[in-house]
Amino acid sequence: MLKAGRSQEEIRRHNLGALLRQVHLGGPVSRTVLADRMGLNRSTIMALTAELTSAGLVREERPTDTGRAGRPSLVVRPESDRVYVLAFDVRVDRLVAARVGLGGTVLERMEAVRPRAGADLDDVVGVLAGFARRLHREASPEAICVGVGAAYCGMIRPGDGMVRFGPNMGWVDQAFGAELGHRLGLGLPVAVGNEAHLGALAEHERGAGVGFDNLVYLHGDVGVGGGIIVGGKLLDGDGGYGCELGHMMVNPHDGRPCGCGSRGCLEAEVGEQALIDAAGRSADLFGREGVRAVVEAADRGDLRARDALRRIGDWLGIGVANLINLFNPGMVIFGGMLREVYPGAAAQVRDRVEANVLMISRKALLRTSALGDDATLIGAAELAFARVLASPLEVLAQGDAVPGRGPVPARATP
């Protein structure tokens, strides 16, 4: 709790990371602006930039056209093609992988439908490792991989990426992070996070929630997960298992059965199947495609589909109102399938917020995800970048980064 003063070396490392983070999240920026944003003088910025440049993390360029007379200030850019991470996303219905460059550019992306059966740890990790080989192969020879991150649709133990509970795939205590790290053979740790947590992080850093230090992100698919940013940081709780807003009881009277064994949980009332059932389409529709079909039917004027969306909106509104009362957030973001559902359910959600939220907290904006279905993937990439942003030079110097091309595993762990 009590930190003594930091050493000069710590301060330097902190500032290197802070500068790199500015460039990574904010994009190309002049030294002048950096000095201003970071509250440091220009000579310090110059020294820091020089170190990051010689490490190959950023480069300085004349801006193409400033539209102003005089000598333009140099612009600092992330080396997006040279420095990248691997990001994976294990979703309910598919497996996704991407090579994401510093600065957040998705350089390459691939995905496969997840087979309904045979999705044990070994299968999943095998597919992801195959993706990784292809992604590395496409990287330029000088490119280096500085981290690996993965989103998973379940409860993740922080630290080692153990999947404690992955209801959609029937996983309990599966060493996903360790096993993926082993199979990749890069000698890099794999940082794993819950998909909704990472979706929240991505929306906060690069999506609809930029600039909002208090926000609630609801991520819908089969169930409903959540990621909640409190004071700029993800709420994790004692074990890292917080934000489980999908199991908030909203309908104790005659609630639908929930996968958790209870009834009337938010996810039971507003998840994919609830919408499809409410629309009377359970015989012919299923999953995300089914949700889309109901939403499209409502758009075409189908009354039963419209009613189904309103019904979902009513329960969703109770949950959202509870969350606004608890968190007093600046924004609530609807992601995953809720992004598609929300427009047709918004009136009911707003009514509930109006009725149940104390007036003083009603200012929260209600928005759909800006990053769409890749919010979770982008969150996984940000998780992977965390190490290099924390200590830029150390990660490179310690060889904790591996060439993109060449035989993989390049430095296999035993």
Place this chain on the structure above:
Amino acid sequence: MLKAGRSQEEIRRHNLGALLRQVHLGGPVSRTVLADRMGLNRSTIMALTAELTSAGLVREERPTDTGRAGRPSLVVRPESDRVYVLAFDVRVDRLVAARVGLGGTVLERMEAVRPRAGADLDDVVGVLAGFARRLHREASPEAICVGVGAAYCGMIRPGDGMVRFGPNMGWVDQAFGAELGHRLGLGLPVAVGNEAHLGALAEHERGAGVGFDNLVYLHGDVGVGGGIIVGGKLLDGDGGYGCELGHMMVNPHDGRPCGCGSRGCLEAEVGEQALIDAAGRSADLFGREGVRAVVEAADRGDLRARDALRRIGDWLGIGVANLINLFNPGMVIFGGMLREVYPGAAAQVRDRVEANVLMISRKALLRTSALGDDATLIGAAELAFARVLASPLEVLAQGDAVPGRGPVPARATP
């Protein structure tokens, strides 16, 4: 967001505050233990202690009896009699004030029943200022007042202590903090907080929740307020109005009307009147006394009173389960009237937690408040101490502290 390195002066101030906080919260402690806890070397600890001693904030003493041979290490104690704050607590049913010494010792305490009528800002501030005069008068001539804090049963705007909404007293946008500061005439700012927020802070720092960085505190009286500690800090949200767990909708089907205009809110289902009504005693019982009578009747075996407690426990359990799923806390603490209600409702609460909380988060301990009805008052004192703990010497040097005895207002503001 991006802090550059701290100067030596900032580090020194930080360490002075950190050492004072150790002594304030942990009580008398040897320099050796301080060095160990703070990760600083003994000569630094000695220098810091010397500065705090000469400022009159701590003193060093030989321990009375260590039970060990050899020269005992000096013990650093807070100057509890010399350095104090004024703490106020505006509760639904009473006004409380105390002089609290550094180290958290309640040196003197007084209270008055709040008149049901005529409780406008002027009345309340008048009573509190009268308390303050008496409290100052009893202080020793060398004693100094270093801060003023107040808990209020309503929504408070951080910064200026404006009561945005105080439903129990019908207050809307009343400048409570400013007006109390003016009437006290001490030249000290008055820090005001919501009662449940401050109860949570007090339990976290000095009560049942010491050592728990993630905890939920529920404070019941007419309504139910909350204070939620996330990662060691009070959750406040964008405007400071978070933690409103009393308006979590738990009974959307046939809920009791709530003071907020909605129905089925947690506080409508588990507040004082809900219990009294459920016990069939609304004709003869009222308020906190009424709650106590129902609890005592249940203790004597009255079946209707027992059923009433169980009914409350059922709704309370839904709310608690939702909170555990959201916050994954180490502990949930029941304060205010819920402290008296909880024992008779615990079985139902535990059943709900068992049924509705994901197994992985079920470890949260359920406890009653250790500080009892004064949790909020003690929280107000801690709020008042915050300034001197942040910059111990500055607060004293700038004359932002006033002698205890002598004519009050000693340095009246215009």
